[in-house]
Amino acid sequence: MISSHPRRRRTLLASAVLAVATLFAGVAPAVQAAPEARSDVFIRDNGSDYGYEASSGSLYSSPDIRVCFSATVLCATDDPIVQGSTAYIHVTLNRPGPYGDGYEKGNLQVWYTKQGTVAQWPNQWNYIGSKLDVDVPYGTKTVVIPWKVPIGSHFCLLARWLSPTDLPTEGVSTSLNTRNNNNIAWHNVNAVPFKIKVPVIRPIVFGWHGPDPATVGDIVFTQPGRPFTGPGRITIDLGPDLAARWRAGGAKGEGIERVGETELAIVNPQRARISGLAFKAGEQIDAKLSFTAGAEAAGGQYTVHVTQVDQRGEEVGGVEYRLAAERQ
Known part of the structure; x- marks a missing residue:
């Protein structure tokens, strides 16, 4: 397991005011200029999430995480999974986020727990797998991680993006971690x-x-x-x-x-x-x-x-x- 370190995030007051104004106007905030060395890849919490922290709206059904039968075709909605089978978790990464547009490779992790509304981080989550040294171009990139579905058929998923200049600050609360970090997303969708x-x-x-x-x-x-x-x-x-x-x-x-x-x-x-x-x-x-x-x-x-x-x-x-x- 990769250890977590607090990351430093500072935005100009003018940028924050502009973000709030554009959000209330119902349009996506413009990405603000940031130091080139700072990368910011994000995973959306919901359809109205543009990567700003803390996010607002629903936390637990990220549209950027999807469970499919196929490794090559992104399903329109989650496919029902069956214990003992191999499912494929498709995670869409977005770049740039509002806190930096620098290029940097990173690692994507996916975890699971029992289907429900709560789970303490990290002791109530189980590791599924990672993709290492992932490069994310401008726009989006979908990463696929295979999953041998364990006993049971109803699970929650958590995706975490980790790079040298883009690490989450985490405590025991999954909901606070998800809301306060744009590189953590939670997916509790059951077909x-x-x-x-x-x-x-x-x-x-x-x-x-x-x-x-x-x-x-x-x-x-x-x-x-x-x-x-x-x-x-x-x-x-x-x-x-x-x-x-x-x-x-x-x-x-x-x-x-x-x-x-x-x-x-x-x-x-x-x-x-x-x-x-x-x-x-x-x-x-x-x-x-x-x-x-x-x-x-x-x-x-x-x-x-x-x-x-x-x-x-x-x-x-x-x-x-x-x-x-x-x-x-």
């Missing part, structure tokens, strides 16, 4: 093929990965675009531990309905929230999601976001589920 009236189960992990010893937070469900709730049904089985914590916190929430001792149904497709969950630092608590499509869901494609927020309402992490009818 969910469904059959009509057949439940599809997906494991998910909740917990706390920050430096504080404990926190209280919420689990939030949103369904941008056409909602799956209605044409289909979503439930979450919290399991005995998390369900007991939820009851101890007053069984608070909105847009949910209790349907079992540990199970809740999502009844509001716009927004549902399970509130008041207490976590200790380093915890990872298993739960299960169930997606069941009704007949009216046939032919549709749906997106469901499951996000964990802390007691300040700040995003800790999440998973994006993309549901579509199973290929025949």
Whole structure:
């Protein structure tokens, strides 16, 4: 594992003001002049990310990381992976970023962990592989790293770009590392093929990965675009531990309905929230999601976001589920 060192980043006040102004105008900020020796390659956190730190918007579904069946063809969306098979992780690198336009080779690393909203860095992440001495021209370059998929079929991915003048500053919180470093990106996207009236189960992990010893937070469900709730049904089985914590916190929430001792149904497709969950630092608590499509869901494609927020309402992490009818 390559050790991390703090990197020095300084931008002129005029550049920062221009960046903010252009972002609010809805256009990409112009790349500012920087010393030629300083390189700045970045991986986007979301479609509106131009490499500025700290980034804003979604953290956990980077469009520059994609998992495909093919090593040579970039898939339009993630292909469903199968344990024991070889998948190919395509990572798109962007140059230049806003902090330097110098040319420099670097190394790309990819890591994985269990599918969920949290994982402490680095002890809860597993190394997949690297590409060394990668040169990135002006524009973009896609690097492919093969992955022998381990037991299980639902994982989170983390990509890290490392070069002599472009190293991340990292702590234990994956979400803070991702937001504060433009050469770290997180990809928690799960392709969910469904059959009509057949439940599809997906494991998910909740917990706390920050430096504080404990926190209280919420689990939030949103369904941008056409909602799956209605044409289909979503439930979450919290399991005995998390369900007991939820009851101890007053069984608070909105847009949910209790349907079992540990199970809740999502009844509001716009927004549902399970509130008041207490976590200790380093915890990872298993739960299960169930997606069941009704007949009216046939032919549709749906997106469901499951996000964990802390007691300040700040995003800790999440998973994006993309549901579509199973290929025949």
